[in-house]
Amino acid sequence: MRARILFTLFVAATVPATAYAQRGGGPTGPQPTSTPEPLKFRYMGPAAAGRIATVAGVPGDPNTYYLGSASGGVWKSTDGGQTFAPIFDDQPVAAIGSIAVADSDPNIVWVGTGEPWSSATAT
Secondary structure (H helix, E strand, O other): OHHHHHHHHHHHHHHHHHHHHHHHOOOOOOOOOOOOOOOOOOOOOOHHHOOEEEEEEEOOEEEEEEEEEOOOEEEEEOOOOOOOEEOOOOOOOOOEEEEEEOOOOOOOEEEEEOOOOOOOOOO
16 A cells, blocks of 8 residues: 555656656757758769679678679679779679579679570560
């Protein structure tokens, strides 16, 4: 019974104080508004790679990405896409149509060569 009385007194004391703080504690008058800057497109990826056909990232590592280029091989970024380094230059094929990172080892990267579309499906 005593706990119930203490609880009732606690609620009676805190509710008016909370209501007063909510009424008088906030900003008054119109608030300044600002318009966010519009979104802008930007080129991303290595300039020498040409058209990027496929992308793969390393799960759990937001900074490592692999890009497969339609005419420039495979490129790797370890700084979240700020810079890229070619890692496929010594291979006889440049066109990369698909790329995947092994779940078991992020140092294993599979690439599929060639374009991912055919002239029969192109419009």
